[in-house]
Amino acid sequence: MARMFGILIVAIAVTFGLNWLLDSFVDDYVVRIINLCGISIILAVSLNVINGLCGQFSLGHAGFMAIGAYVSAYFTTTLRYFDEAQAKYVAIEPVFAGQWGFVPALLAGGLAAAAAGAVVGIPTLRLKGDYLAIATLGFGEIVTIMITNFEKVGGANGLPGLPAYSNTFWIYSFVVLVVMLSWALQRSTFGRALIAIRENELAAEVMGIPASRLKVTAFIYGAFFAGVAGGLLGHLLQTISPATFNFMKSIEVVVMLVLGGLGSMTGAIVGAIVLTVLPEALRDVESSVGLPGIRMVVYALVLILLMIFRPQGVFGQKELSLKLLRRLMPGSKDKEGEA
Amino acid sequence: MPEPVGSGILFGAPVLPLLDSGVTFEAILQQVANGIAKGSVYALIAVGYTMVYGVLQLINFAHGEVYMLGAYASYYPAKWLGYMPDAGEKPKVPLVLIAGLFVASMAFCATLGMLIERLAYRPLRNSSRLAALITAIGVSLLLQNGGQMLFGADPKGFPRFMDQESVSLGPVALANTKIVIIAVTAVMMTGLHLFVQKTKPGAAMRACSYDMRTARLMGINVDRTIALTFATGSIMASVGGVLVAMDQPRLTPLMGLLMGLKAFVAAVLGGIGSIPGAVLGGLTLGVAESVVGTWSTTYSEAVAFVILILVLLVKPSGLLGKSGREKV
Numbered sequence: 001m002a003r004m005f006g007i008l009i010v011a012i013a014v015t016f017g018l019n020w021l022l023d024s025f026v027d028d029y030v031v032r033i034i035n036l037c038g039i040s041i042i043l044a045v046s047l048n049v050i051n052g053l054c055g056q057f058s059l060g061h062a063g064f065m066a067i068g069a070y071v072s073a074y075f076t077t078t079l080r081y082f083d084e085a086q087a088k089y090v091a092i093e094p095v096f097a098g099q100w101g102f103v104p105a106l107l108a109g110g111l112a113a114a115a116a117g118a119v120v121g122i123p124t125l126r127l128k129g130d131y132l133a134i135a136t137l138g139f140g141e142i143v144t145i146m147i148t149n150f151e152k153v154g155g156a157n158g159l160p161g162l163p164a165y166s167n168t169f170w171i172y173s174f175v176v177l178v179v180m181l182s183w184a185l186q187r188s189t190f191g192r193a194l195i196a197i198r199e200n201e202l203a204a205e206v207m208g209i210p211a212s213r214l215k216v217t218a219f220i221y222g223a224f225f226a227g228v229a230g231g232l233l234g235h236l237l238q239t240i241s242p243a244t245f246n247f248m249k250s251i252e253v254v255v256m257l258v259l260g261g262l263g264s265m266t267g268a269i270v271g272a273i274v275l276t277v278l279p280e281a282l283r284d285v286e287s288s289v290g291l292p293g294i295r296m297v298v299y300a301l302v303l304i305l306l307m308i309f310r311p312q313g314v315f316g317q318k319e320l321s322l323k324l325l326r327r328l329m330p331g332s333k334d335k336e337g338e339a
Numbered sequence: 340m341p342e343p344v345g346s347g348i349l350f351g352a353p354v355l356p357l358l359d360s361g362v363t364f365e366a367i368l369q370q371v372a373n374g375i376a377k378g379s380v381y382a383l384i385a386v387g388y389t390m391v392y393g394v395l396q397l398i399n400f401a402h403g404e405v406y407m408l409g410a411y412a413s414y415y416p417a418k419w420l421g422y423m424p425d426a427g428e429k430p431k432v433p434l435v436l437i438a439g440l441f442v443a444s445m446a447f448c449a450t451l452g453m454l455i456e457r458l459a460y461r462p463l464r465n466s467s468r469l470a471a472l473i474t475a476i477g478v479s480l481l482l483q484n485g486g487q488m489l490f491g492a493d494p495k496g497f498p499r500f501m502d503q504e505s506v507s508l509g510p511v512a513l514a515n516t517k518i519v520i521i522a523v524t525a526v527m528m529t530g531l532h533l534f535v536q537k538t539k540p541g542a543a544m545r546a547c548s549y550d551m552r553t554a555r556l557m558g559i560n561v562d563r564t565i566a567l568t569f570a571t572g573s574i575m576a577s578v579g580g581v582l583v584a585m586d587q588p589r590l591t592p593l594m595g596l597l598m599g600l601k602a603f604v605a606a607v608l609g610g611i612g613s614i615p616g617a618v619l620g621g622l623t624l625g626v627a628e629s630v631v632g633t634w635s636t637t638y639s640e641a642v643a644f645v646i647l648i649l650v651l652l653v654k655p656s657g658l659l660g661k662s663g664r665e666k667v
Contacts, residue, residue: 057469127651134647135651141641145637145638145640148637247596294488296480297485297488299484300484301481303473303474307471307473308474
């Protein structure tokens with residue numbers, strides 16, 4: 001525990017240095033992509049706990065992101081809207097101003113998303129497989145429709161003017177946090193219990209695992225970090241709208257997971273990075289070939305072919321580690337079966 | 340605005356917004372009529388979901404895209420034949436050609452449905468249901484984005500099948516296109532019912548959805564039957580696509596996404612696996628949406644998903660579904 005805390009402190013110090021380095025020496029466009037990668041990693045790793053470890057297929061991650069983004073924006077942004085009762089424009093000053101207000105705002109967003117996760121999870125996690133998928137999808141749609149109807153936060157037009165608080169330091173601090181927490185979780189009794197539920201829920205219950213309670217806990221955990229990621233994304237893009245968090249966003253996160261291998265955290269990280277960088281790389285190809293939209297077609301094809309030829313994803317449920325790399329190196333002494 | 344004194348006590352709180360916004364009983368009746376037309380389309384698409392789910396236990400996410408392509412498959416031939424001029428008034432499409440366009444769209448979608456099944460779903464028939472579900476999402480994405488690439492993202496009009504006019508039916512007035520939707524749906528549904536209940540291939544479909552292994556042992560060609568199920572469902576969806584395009588001429592490659600989701604909700608509401616259930620679910624959903632739409636059009640979009648979650652929680656087997664089998 002103390003060791004982990006130490007690693008956490010060091011890692012956060014490293015991100016601080018990284019932030020300074022990137023800001024001073026690297027192109028803004030590249031920094032932006034690196035930041036987007038970080039947000040994708042938070043999303044994929046948090047969804048991996050629900051979909052990968054626990055085996056509960058959720059398609060509502062974008063809904064939690066939306067809640068996190070809007071709640072955190074509520075605390076950091078001056079809201080301007082037309083009040084019909086007073087027949088004039090009203091401005092609400094932000095509750096937390098300045099960089100240091102960002103963390104409480106993000107946590108508030110995460111907690112709101114976690115609360116929503118509990119409200120959605122407790123009834124719907126009774127459902128299995130595709131029924132759960134479709135119910136969580138319905139939840140995500142309901143969230144965006146509610147936001148569309150909420151004029152105070154801009155309705156369908158979206159909410160502009162979020163302060164640009166997100167930077168490499170904040171984003172990667174949360175990346176470090178979620179990765180370390182999820183890693184510890186995966187190896188804890190709790191994580192083992194989640195895997196047991198995934199493999200056979202009935203057998204797990206017979207062994208005395210309180211399956212419904214653990215499933216809801218995993219769901220809340222994932223929802224919390226989705227909310228934080230939503231807040232980070234909002235303060236990076238500086239404008240959020242219900243369309244930012246539509247059904248496609250949820251699918252995107254699922255594709256990241258599936259590409260890396262459901263149940264593998266390192267797989268989720270690699271999937272998140274590849275699927276954030278790849279579209280940017282393909283953007284150049286797109287403009288040179290003159291076929292706009294081919295990017296998404298490639299996406300879809302990759303997904304289908306992956307499912308047909310390697311349904312377990314690139315990594316399967318294995319974790320990418322130094323040990324695995326060493327074993328794969330030619331001439332290594334580590335042989336199969338030792339690990 | 341002064342509060343209507345006592346109305347809250349007299350009629351109860353839920354009635355208040357009804358009185359306040361001046362929504363009359365006639366208006367609601369009108370919305371019910373519109374809802375039946377809307378629900379007919381949901382029903383046409385929902386039968387495809389329900390039949391495929393009945394046989395394969397797979398949510399065919401790409402079904403909404405089949406509906407979208409059905410609309411495009413009658414748009415393009417009509418355009419090539421000169422019924423979509425770049426300028427000037429659109430010529431009216433003769434009745435024979437309308438029938439021809441419907442058939443073209445049905446043939447295209449039936450082929451497409453079978454092709455999707457053969458290429459994407461059949462290789463996965465023995466793998467996990469999750470893999471199949473993700474593949475279905477992938478096919479849906481592929482068709483949406485492929486459509487965007489081929490047709491362009493801008494909305495397209497539709498050839499003039501008939502001039503829209505309002506027909507008065509007692510207390511309600513309905514557009515003639517909506518009446519056509521209801522009538523064609525009724526004919527198609529009767530045809531489907533007869534096909535599934537009275538013909539040999541229909542009996543094979545029912546046998547496969549009851550128990551695929553036993554069906555195979557009885558000498559039923561399961562692969563062919565599944566392909567037939569996809570073809571039948573796709574034909575129904577393509578008719579829905581053409582009908583909607585005729586009523587609201589605004590084709591986009593993404594028009595199938597929400598429509599497909601809602602039709603799926605209709606199938607769940609009616610009881611997945613049951614064809615009469617899909618019809619009942621579709622009509623119920625259409626009417627519910629339209630009635631809520633009297634107060635708020637945006638909230639009417641949420642109705643489907645609220646219904647979905649409620650049904651899944653309260654009665655997952657749906658209105659007409661058989662309970663007991665492991666579905667949830």
